[in-house]
Amino acid sequence: MTDSISAKPEDSTLVRVRGLTTVLNGKKVFDALDIDIPRGKITAIMGPSGTGKTTLLKHITGQMRGDAGEVLVDGQNVATLSRDKLFELRERIGYLFQNSALLTDFDVFENVAFPLRQHTELPEVLIRNIVLTKLQAVGLRGAAGLMPTELSGGMARRVALARAIVFDPMLILYDEPFVGLDPIALNQVLKLIRTLNQTLGITSVLVAHELEAIKQVADHIYLIANGKVVAQGDPKTIANDGSPWTRQFFGGDADGPVPFQYPAGDLGVSLGFPGKNA
Amino acid sequence: MSVASSENIVVRSLSQIGDCGLFLLRMIAAIPRSMRHYRETIRQLWFVGAMSLIIIMVCGLFVGMVLGLQLYDVLSIFGGTSATGTVVAIAIYRELGPVVTALLFAGRAGTSVTAEIGLMRATDQIAAMEMMAVDPIAYVAVPRFLAGVIAMPLLACVFCALGIFGGHLVGVSWLGIDNGTFWSNMTATVEVVKDVINGVLWKSIVFGIVVSLIAVFQGYTTPPTSEGVAYATTRTVVASSIAILALDFVLTAFLM
Amino acid sequence: MSQRQSYAVGTGLFIVLGFTALGYLATQTTSVANSSRGPSYTVEAHFANIGQLKERAPVKVAGVRVGQVQSIVLDPGKETADVKLAIDQRYNQIPDDSVATIFTSGLLGDQYVGLRYGTSKKTLADGGELALTRPAQQLEEMLGKFFGAGGVADNLGGSYVVKARFTNVGALSVGAPVKMAGVAIGSVQSINADPVKLDALVTLAIDKRYNQIPDDSAAAVFTSGLIGTQYVAIQPGGSPDALKNGDEMVLTQSAMQIEDLIGKFLVSGSSSGKPADGGKSDGDKH
Structure with a gap:
């Protein structure tokens, strides 16, 4: 795994998606999608609901495979990796689930310690130090003894974040990290994302809808719709690039390139009126 | 319409059985990794085995007691109450011990395994493990499966021992059968291979494999919704019960 | 982690409990509890009738188990059952003139061999023989009258067929065993009612190995135990001639109705009102 890093030390792009095409249940989710995620930056991926933003993250982690095209993470083609290689790669990727996905069997401490216990034979003292350090980083060292059911949504997400960074990964994927958080919790998570990126240099990919929040942290924004990148740029300029997609998405219009009406036949016909009246 | 839907049920059941078999192969392949x-x-053995002890012991005691009572009543018609111990032991070893234990096990441990795995899937815990490079088959499915396979024969033995104790309690302490007669008739007739090994052990090991497989499989493949988990739990009980009773007949025919 | 430790301890306890239960079931409630573990020596005993004695049945002295029945075979030449007894080595002080008797534990229980000590100074050794034996008691013999006579036989292939007439065959069915001295030597081939003589004509197929049965032997329909199935018992007679294929056994004893037997003893017996069919007609000649 280290050789791939040293192979292309100059490569500033960590994740390279090229011509990705995926068909799910007869619907084309991605249509020759191209995306570059630069090292050490925070990249936000936005788009209307149902455009496959979470699906894109699953392609990056190898949970799903595209029908055509390739996804390169740190120079490795995810779709062709063997199981063991894929698991090696995943150890270097942190993933924050939308619903935190803490293991309900264990308390907070054991949840954060879980990857360490699974992949290392570290002595208990060292595990304790690492876990408490990570919990301190997310501000929940005092909650180490609580069970996941005793946590609020924001706390659970911060624990999940501590778990995602316990191996100091090269890449963190945030899947809807702001959903269901009150403004305080949202700002706490926002601050953590920025801190982790700045202090540890972790490349971050952010899938979210909260434009205001993203504007504060993202270095680069991709807007995906209909399986393609319809707009990209830094937070300040993207909203003004003039395309109808950005106008609708950032303006919040109900109708536009993303239609208000789900595709349907003629209303008059559906209601039983003669076809010519429609 | 009804023909189509019944065909549909047949096809669905067959594909479920096929998926279940493939899942078993996946688990067997993952045993070295697990x-x-x-x-x-060990932790799962605690949950599915040790936590089921109370219900197994209580039920075993009552089954033995009611057998003692019923058999004493019937055997007294022939003046053969001295055979109560023998018949209690044979009935428990050959049939009631493994079968009732397996049914209780499916209801107590099988459902909780299905619900637990189903909820782990619904709350993305399974996906989270995949993301932490932990194989969920090796970490979630196999330990529960192995724990069930190990726990079932042990529970059946405990059930049988308590059943004999219950029969002794009723027969000797309450109904006044001679203690020595009770034991000597039992030891004269009950055989290790035919009754304990074939009757209790083999049957309960097979039941353990089947119940654990069904429970883990249902939990692992259920749609990750609360409705899906509820259906999967029901299916675990139904499928386990049918499988236990059908296999009981087949095994009895083979092991006789 | 103490949490992990407590799971491990609890699970360990559970496993130990399970194996303890298994050990208890296997050793304390089965025949293992009876089987002799130490060395044993073998003695022979010949019984006129072993009843339902089975291999591995206990051998007891004063009610205490001292060994078990090792094998039961019928001497083809004689009408006696050759029973080998394996007796634990530690009980090597049994007098060689002890009497071996086949007892039944209770009315329905299994049969066992009981030894009653004699007065001899010599003790039984390996390969020794118990000369004095007392056969198993048939319920019918105890309650009704014993019936017997004598005869001999000749050679034929496979099995040979003899006929016997009974006034009442009770619940005897085709395929039921034919026994001599308690050992099965053949089976009932057919049971037909004779339209002229108005009795039952039973055909018995007897293994050709047992071709030395006297032709004045008696055939009786007995019941195994009190509620068991019925079988035909052959009681050897004293004639020098043996039964041949197609012979008819002259002396028969029909099935007894247990109600009749008991009714004879109990004056106010419950079955006195029952029609007395076969029970009293034991030993009718044809």
Whole structure:
């Protein structure tokens, strides 16, 4: 795994998606999608609901495979990796689930310690130090003894974040990290994302809808719709690039390139009126 | 319409059985990898085995007691109440012990395994493990499966021992059968291979494999919704019960 | 982690409990509890009738188990059952003139061999023989009258067929065993009612190995135990000639109705009102 890093030390792009095409249940989710995620930056991926933003993250982690095209993470083609290689790669990727996905069997401490216990034979003292350090980083060292059911949504997400960074990964994927958080919790998570990126240099990919929040942290924004990148740029300029997609998405219009009406036949016909009246 | 839907049920059942078999193969293939999670197997053995002890012991005691009472009543018609111990032991070893234990096990441990795995899937815990480079088959499915396979024969033995105790309690302490007669008639007739090994052990090991497989499979493949988990739990009980009773007949025919 | 430790301890306790239960079931409630573990020596005993004695049945002295029945075979030449007894080595002080008797534990229980000590100074050794034996008691013999006579036989292939007439065959069915001295030597081939003589004509197929049965032997329909199935018992007679294929056994004893037997003893017996069919007609000649 280290050789791939040293192979292309100059490569500033960590994740390279090229011509990705995926068909799910007869619907084309991605249509020759191209995306570059630069090292050490925070990249936000936005788009209307149902455009496959979470699906894109699953392609990056190898949970799903595209029908055509390739996804390169740190120079490795995810779709062709063997199981063991894929698991090696995943150890270097942190993933924050939308619903935190803490293991309900264990308390907070054991949840954060879980990857360490699974992949290392570290002595208990060292595990304790690492876990408490990570919990301190997310501000929940005092909650180490609580069970996941005793946590609020924001706390659970911060624990999940501590778990995602316990191996100091090269890449963190945030899947809807702001959903269901009150403004305080949202700002706490926002601050953590920025801190982790700045202090540890972790490349971050952010899938979210909260434009205001993203504007504060993202270095680069991709807007995906209909399986393609319809707009990209830094937070300040993207909203003004003039395309109808950005106008609708950032303006919040109900109708536009993303239609208000789900595709349907003629209303008059559906209601039983003669076809010519429609 | 009804023909189509009944065909549909047949096809669906067959594909379920096929998926279940493939899942078993996946688990067997993952057993070497799950050896590093042996602690998790021990933990699951605690949940599915030790936590089921109370219900198994209480039920075993009552089954033995009611057998003692019923058999004493019937055997007294022939003046053969001295055979009560023998018949209690044979009835418990050959049939009631393994079958009732397996049914209780499916209801107590099988459902909780299905619900637990189903909820783990619904709350993305399974996906989270995949993301933490932990194989969920090796970490979640196999330890629960192995724990069930190990726990079932042990529970059946405990059930049988308590059943004999219950029969003794009623027969000797309450109904006044001679203590020595009770035991000597039992020891004269009950055989190790035919009754304990074939009757209790083999049957309960097979039941353990089947119940655990069904429970883990249902939990692992259920749609990740609360409705899906509820259906999966029901299916675990129904499928396990049918499988236990059908296999009981087949095994009895083979092991006789 | 103490949490992990407590799971491990609890699970360990559970496993130990399970194996303890298994050990208890296997050793304390089965025949293992009876089987002799130490060395044993073998003695022979010949019984006129072993009843339902089975291999591995206990051998007891004063009610205490001292060994078990090792094998039961019928001497083809004689009408006696050759029973080998394996007796634990530690009980090597049994007098060689002890009497071996086949007892039944209770009315329905299994049969066992009981030894009653004699007065001899010599003790039984390996390969020794118990000369004095007392056969198993048939319920019918105890309650009704014993019936017997004598005869001999000749050679034929496979099995040979003899006929016997009974006034009442009770619940005897085709395929039921034919026994001599308690050992099965053949089976009932057919049971037909004779339209002229108005009795039952039973055909018995007897293994050709047992071709030395006297032709004045008696055939009786007995019941195994009190509620068991019925079988035909052959009681050897004293004639020098043996039964041949197609012979008819002259002396028969029909099935007894247990109600009749008991009714004879109990004056106010419950079955006195029952029609007395076969029970009293034991030993009718044809």
